[in-house]
Amino acid sequence: MTRSDINAVEVRGLVKHYGETKALDGVDLDVRQGTVLGVLGPNGAGKTTLVRCLSTLIAPDAGTATVAGYDVVRQPRQLRRTIGLTGQYASVDEKLSGWENLYMIGRLLDLSRAEARRRADELLERFSLTDAAKKPAGQYSGGMRRRLDLAASMIGRPAVLYLDEPTTGLDPRTRNEVWDEVRRMVGEGMTVLLTTQYMEEAEQLAHELTVIDRGRVIASGAVDELKAKVGGRTLQVRPSDPALLDEMARTLTESGLTGLAGATAVPAEGQLYVPILSDEQLTAVVGLLSERGFGIAHIGTHLPSLDEVFLAITGQKAPATEPGPESAGPAGSATTSEEIAA
Ligand SMILES: Nc1ncnc2c1ncn2[C@@H]1O[C@H](COP(=O)(O)OP(=O)(O)O)[C@@H](O)[C@H]1O
Numbered sequence: 001m002t003r004s005d006i007n008a009v010e011v012r013g014l015v016k017h018y019g020e021t022k023a024l025d026g027v028d029l030d031v032r033q034g035t036v037l038g039v040l041g042p043n044g045a046g047k048t049t050l051v052r053c054l055s056t057l058i059a060p061d062a063g064t065a066t067v068a069g070y071d072v073v074r075q076p077r078q079l080r081r082t083i084g085l086t087g088q089y090a091s092v093d094e095k096l097s098g099w100e101n102l103y104m105i106g107r108l109l110d111l112s113r114a115e116a117r118r119r120a121d122e123l124l125e126r127f128s129l130t131d132a133a134k135k136p137a138g139q140y141s142g143g144m145r146r147r148l149d150l151a152a153s154m155i156g157r158p159a160v161l162y163l164d165e166p167t168t169g170l171d172p173r174t175r176n177e178v179w180d181e182v183r184r185m186v187g188e189g190m191t192v193l194l195t196t197q198y199m200e201e202a203e204q205l206a207h208e209l210t211v212i213d214r215g216r217v218i219a220s221g222a223v224d225e226l227k228a229k230v231g232g233r234t235l236q237v238r239p240s241d242p243a244l245l246d247e248m249a250r251t252l253t254e255s256g257l258t259g260l261a262g263a264t265a266v267p268a269e270g271q272l273y274v275p276i277l278s279d280e281q282l283t284a285v286v287g288l289l290s291e292r293g294f295g296i297a298h299i300g301t302h303l304p305s306l307d308e309v310f311l312a313i314t315g316q317k318a319p320a321t322e323p324g325p326e327s328a329g330p331a332g333s334a335t336t337s338e339e340i341a342a
């Protein structure tokens with residue numbers, strides 16, 4: 001399978017209400033075969049409800065959804081055979097070893113003993129867990145657990161994989177490990193529907209994005225389009241000499257490199273903020289500053305947070321997230337600051 005115009009997942013007018021709560025309130029989305037669709041939304045937006053409907057775990061109240069051409073309501077059994085699911089909470093049995101977990105799932109999926117054994121070995125190797133194969137999963141680190149979870153979802157050789165907040169609550173290094181695995185699977189032709197609360201995760205992995213809030217799609221499109229809407233990244237620069245802040249801002253704004261918004265000096269922070277829309281622009285801005293002889297103490301880029309995306313799209317602040325286990329992740333931290341120089 002390669003990237004194509006064929007939709008692996010098609011959702012039209014999907015509705016699921018729980019009493020007064022409109023968990024899904026008429027959702028439309030497509031996932032093109034061989035691509036990653038990021039479903040971005042705050043806690044309570046309806047992401048897990050969507051994944052559960054698309055996994056046939058719950059029945060929608062209205063609307064239609066097909067996966068690989070199979071209807072979620074009329075062809076649940078065929079549909080289940082084409083999908084893999086990795087949730088926010090690892091579904092592995094802690095008392096069993098990594099190998100036993102995979103073997104057991106293989107047997108549940110009707111593989112013969114020999115096949116289940118082979119598949120367990122193969123997937124442990126693939127997800128770099130061979131050394132830990134015999135250890136109880138309860139002793140695995142967070143990253144190993146998530147890799148075992150991914151391996152488990154791959155046993156049935158799914159054509160479409162759902163990743164429901166696969167890195168919520170993980171530390172940045174483990175998060176990167178999971179991202180690498182996901183990229184590798186996509187490189188091999190997997191179609192992925194990924195839900196996330198993190199703009200950065202969507203940017204790292206998704207080809208297209210659907211932003212949902214309170215069961216409704218509030219924006220969708222290519223990641224670059226949505227980023228352009230919210231102004232892409234922001235460059236923060238701290239000059240070695242704070243007295244030069246204004247001059248630096250003026251230099252950049254006058255150069256025309258910063259677009260209409262210009263550079264903003266924030267004297268209280270001793271920093272300058274520059275909206276960045278492309279890597280070329282970033283390089284040019286940094287180049288100009290050093291060419292003009294400005295000393296730089298610190299420089300970093302900052303992605304728009306989910307809150308900023310919401311603000312840009314809806315003109316409203318994102319709804320506060322409910323406290324609970326789901327918000328155990330670094331709340332409101334879709335914003336990251338990656339240092340690119342010191
Ligand atoms: N089984 C359920 N019973 C009642 N309300 C539910 C149930 N599942 C989800 N909800 C509600 O539906 C909304 C969407 O939940 P969910 O799909 O879990 O959101 P997300 O995964 O985006 O955080 C929330 O308000 C949640 O409280």
Ligand SMILES: [Mg+2]
Nearest residue numbers: 047048165326
């Ligand atoms: Mg959820």
